[in-house]
Each structure stands twice: as structure tokens, then as C-alpha cells.
Amino acid sequence: MALSVPAATVRCLGSRSSSTACSKYSSLSSLQFPRQLRHQLRIGQKNSPSPFQILNLPRVEAKKQSFSSFDDLLAKSDKPVLVDFYATWCGPCQFMVPILNEVSATLKDKVQVVKIDTEKYPSIADKYKIEALPTFIIFKDGKPYDRFEGALTADQLIQRIEASLQVKQ
Numbered sequence: 001m002a003l004s005v006p007a008a009t010v011r012c013l014g015s016r017s018s019s020t021a022c023s024k025y026s027s028l029s030s031l032q033f034p035r036q037l038r039h040q041l042r043i044g045q046k047n048s049p050s051p052f053q054i055l056n057l058p059r060v061e062a063k064k065q066s067f068s069s070f071d072d073l074l075a076k077s078d079k080p081v082l083v084d085f086y087a088t089w090c091g092p093c094q095f096m097v098p099i100l101n102e103v104s105a106t107l108k109d110k111v112q113v114v115k116i117d118t119e120k121y122p123s124i125a126d127k128y129k130i131e132a133l134p135t136f137i138i139f140k141d142g143k144p145y146d147r148f149e150g151a152l153t154a155d156q157l158i159q160r161i162e163a164s165l166q167v168k169q
Helices: 035-040 070-076 091-106 122-127 154-165
Strands: 003-006 028-031 081-086 112-117 135-140 143-149
Touching: 081 091, 091 112, 091 154, 135 154, 143 154
Parallel strands: 081 112
Antiparallel strands: 003 028, 081 135, 135 143
16 A cells, blocks of 8 residues: 655755745655554654654665676676665655664675665666665666565565575575
8 A cells, every 4th residue: 555645735855945846756655665664654743743652764885896887797706796776855754774784684694685776867767667665676786686666564575585585584
């Protein structure tokens, strides 16, 4: 199930203006969250009355590594690579940060987790036709092996990776 919010009701992130023209591409914004977490999320001002609890999303933090190219990273990996295509302004992407940390720790011997900021590397996003965020692609032997979109819980993400790679924990 997706939560669709008319763009006119959502202020542009990072903007203090009252302009509602956040996107020239769409009049609707769709956010998908796991069912168990929907009661913890709300859009609006911090001080406005609401029956919902506010979930403060952490900033994207990643271990930065340098490679001459994305293809180089994939070629040099000795295990499958889970790539999270994200953007810093994307709420569901921010929601996935602690989940990806947990998944990375749980499956550290089985899969390498990499995050790619689609705003900084649009050519990579274009190459893999990233149209929704977050998008996850599992690469095996340097080639795309599985692809899925949207926020998931840690358990759901682990199950998806293991089912895709037929890896037992």
C-alpha cells in the first residue's frame, strides 16, 4: 500500500519558502513504508497536534571508499554486492540507513552493501534505469542479479537477499 500525498500539501525539503512547486515532474509524491512502521511516521510540523509519534530519521552516513569506477568495485568484489540507490532528500532512503547497517552486519560474510547517491552519480543511476528511490540491485559476478524498490524492514531485506542468492544464514 502506498501513501499518496498531493504535492501542494508537502513543503519542499530543505526550503524555508512556502512554495509548493517541489517537482516539475509530478503532482503526487508516493511514499511506501513497511506496514509495521506506518504508525510511527507523519508528515507535518513538529509542533502541530497529531495522534502520531514523530520518527526522527538519521542522516545518511556511509563508509566512503574510492574506486576508479563502479564497474571496478563490482569486478573486485569477492562476494555479491547489494547496491542501495538513494538520495539525501528521500525520506524512505533515510529510513533505510539503520536497516542497511543491521543487514550489513548480519550478512557481512555473504554480501557487501554499497550506497550510491543518485544525485552525485546520475550516470550510474541512468545506466541502471533508477526511477524510484530507494532502489536495491543485487550484483553477482559483476552483473545485476535481482532488483527491488521501496523501504523494507531488516528481516524482510535479509529474507529477500537470501532468497535471491539462495544463501543460508
